[in-house]
Amino acid sequence: MKILKSSILFLMIIFIMSTVVSALDISDPEDDVDHVIKEPYSITPVSTKPNLDVTTVGYTVDDEIVTLTLSVKGAIEDDASITYYTEYECNDALYQFTYSNGNLNSQASAMVNGEKNLIGQAIDHTIDPANTITVTYSVIGMGGADGELYGYAGKDFPLGDEYWMDNTVVDFDNQQNDGGQNTNDNGGSDTPGFEMITVLVAFAAVFFLAFKRKY
Secondary structure, three states: OHHHHHHHHHHHHHHHHHOOOEEEEEEOOOOOEEEEEOOOOEEEEEOOOHHHOEEEEEEEEEOOEEEEEEEEOOOOOOOOOEEEEEEEEOOOEEEEEEEEOOEEEEEEEEEEOOEEEEEEOOOEEEEEOOOEEEEEEEOOOOOOOOOEEEEEEEEOOOOOOEEEEEEOEEEOOOOEEOOOEEEEOOOOOOOOOHHHHHHHHHHHHHHHHHHHHHO
16 A cells, blocks of 8 residues: 555656746846947947837746747837847757748757757747747757846847847847846746745655655
């Protein structure tokens, strides 16, 4: 009977862990699109380009599916001069997408010793003209949320003598943090995430069965 109970407990834990959701989101301030002129060089934040004004980029893993999202303050604009880009890179995987003028290009790669090995493309995507691009992939590797998430929207970037661009760093050249809020729901030091809930549920199940056996 004890063996049966232990087996049931083990299967419960495996089932719970198989449905764990990992998530990582970055919130970017509004009205911070950079207007860049190369010669003579100048950079000026503007609030007149809401369709380029990135507000959030996100990464989630749920039931073996990876989802990347990018949202803007205005609307997703179909224009050959405008590009929307998001990537998530961790120890064992790299997911990327570029959207421009109604066309989506995506990649899913395994990372081996720091080298990118292309495996495939997105399995699905949706474009909400209101403000969001959502792209899904089959998970590669462990699917954790301990990597680096990045996104941008740009017009005539980077080749134009004049361009507009907003990303999740304040200075693209120097890669400094722009003060956006980076929230890791993968059990980071600040906020326990879904993985921590899994551990707590497993301990609760063990305690419950031990209590029943005793009494």
